[in-house]
Amino acid sequence: MAIDFSEKQREFCAYIRDPRHNPPPADVDSRRMATYRELFFNNIESFLSGNFPVLRSLLDDAQWQALVQDFFAVHDCRTPYFSEIAEEFLAYLHDERQQPGDLPFMLELAHYEWVEMALANAKDELIVNEPDFGDLLEKKISLSSLAWPLIYRFPVQRIAPSFLPLAPPKEPVCLIVHRNLEDQVRFIEITPATFSLLQLVQERSGLNAEFYLNRMVMNLQPPNPELIRKGGLQTLTELAEKNIITVIR
Missing domain, CATH: 1.10.150 (DNA polymerase; domain 1)
Structure with missing residues (x-):
């Protein structure tokens, strides 16, 4: 047959x-x-x-x-x-x-763990800023392709057998994951405002830092806009020092 x-x-x-x-x-x-x-x-x-x-x-x-x-x-x-x-x-x-x-956080935890592997295996090369890039306000910037803003309902970076949250906190957990010069993947916890700022940079790459800061203030409508601009500029500068923000030459 x-x-x-x-x-x-x-x-x-x-x-x-x-x-x-x-x-x-x-x-x-x-x-x-x-x-x-x-x-x-x-x-x-x-x-x-x-x-x-x-x-x-x-x-x-x-x-x-x-x-x-x-x-x-x-x-x-x-x-x-x-x-x-x-x-x-x-x-x-x-x-x-x-x-x-x-577990209510299973999907988010799995995504958090996958991100580390995916970024470690990414083929992109890290763009390193000049050490004296100066004042960012008028500089054109972008978000490194090896830096990903993440937002979760649960504090996935803290979950372990000794910490199993059954309900999410009131505020979302915002992180930036990046690969550094030593090819190590690192996670940094950031504020929701910083997350929003990085999203703006990611969505409309290559504009002056001042544009993103002004747009952030417009979106947040804070009582003290200048304080928010100053804090945002300081954050962008610190991230540029880590090559998370790329200063376009």
Whole structure:
């Protein structure tokens, strides 16, 4: 009898992904199928454990295995590269994971952990400012491609087995993550006002610093505009010293 190779592949993959609900191919030794299944699953589990160590530390073995198995069974990965599986896992948590008993910050924590890996692997080169770039007010600036403003509901940078917030604080948590001259990824907690300022720089890159400061004041409508401008300029200067803000020559 002719074998439908495509159908055989579907049977093989269905069992590998979810052996609880799919039988192994009838004409393949069950011990071999179990070995294939273990190899595939363990590769995915090991990769996720390495990329999401904090999330892994918050779950016991049974919870973690169930989470990885659900991802393995239901998510249709679009990439053949192991280095991109972490991003696929984020897509799964965002679009497909629906378990009321999950930790409320699971998606945000996973994104926070993914950011560190993604920025460490980014191919962009850091643009280093001249040490004497001077007063930024009239300088054209941009946000480094190796600096990402982030905003979360939960304080993801503090989450650990000893700190598991079940409800978000009143104010969002704003961070800037960047890669420095030593190729180390660092996170800095910033104020919501600084986050808004960096968003302006990111969205309309290459304008004078004064433009962003004036736009920030216009958006915030503070009682003391000059104080906000002064504080914003000081913040931009400090970030330029860290090469988070690029001074365009």
